[in-house]
Amino acid sequence: MDATVDEAVARGAAAYQARTLPFYDALVHGLSNRVAWRCPTRELLGLYARHVSERHLDVGVGSGFFLDRCVFPTAQPRITLLDLSPAALEFTRQRIARHRPRTVLANALEPLALEDGPFRSIGTMYLIHCLPGPLPVKARVLSVLGAQLAPDGVLFGATILGAGVPHSAAARLLLRLYNRQGIFGNASDSLEQLEAALAARFERHEVRVQGCVALFSASGFRA
Secondary structure, three states: OOHHHHHHHHHHHOOOOOOOHHHHHHHHHHHHHHHOOOOOHHHHHHHHHHHOOOEEEEEOOOOOHHHHHOOOOOOOOEEEEEEOOHHHHHHHHHHOHHHOOEEEEOOOOOOOOOOOOOEEEEEEEOOHHHOOOOHHHHOHHHHHHHOOEEEEEEEEEEEEOOOOOOOOHHHHHHHHHHHHHOOOOOOOOOHHHHHHHHHHHEEEEEEEEEOOEEEEEEEEEOO
16 A cells, blocks of 8 residues: 555544544544434434444444443354554453453455454444545545445445535534544535445445435445
8 A cells, every 4th residue: 555545544543542542532523423423323223223243343443432322132142353553452342341342453445354253243433534545546445345244244334425415614624624624524524425335346235315314224245
């Protein structure tokens, strides 16, 4: 991978620090989702509830909010956490320690060799808009993760669209700020680009827009 892309990915991951993660839920799930992105957190939890499985890979774990709140279909799920932020991995590992998750420090834009795969569900909540570059290029993450899916598995997630959907004044302000800081890389991300990326890689997919957030699921990966 291009060194510039590697640096941009690392810069985005660096936003997730031990000192800031305790405030993540209040800022993102309590405030930004409702006021800026106009996608209530309950919508994201509903997506999780519909698709999470007993053998799950979570990529771009954030604070572990969804893993902590969702109900797994078994009392002892096998969970793998993958992120490029050691702080996010450790924060989430501690938060869901009751499930004894495995942690993997890795870049999801690069090929992966994971011990617990293939997975019946892969969650990518608020991952894609944090990756650098135009969506048709960074959509390679869908190929990398699709290769980790079991034949009956589903990849699901949500991403904030930077183009082609109405943005509130708060959303426009945050999008400019976060893209300037390298926390987001979604200034040109559109629904049409996301639909095309999913259709090119999966036999079946669904996308729904709530506010300026696209919630999606896909299955039947084309290797």
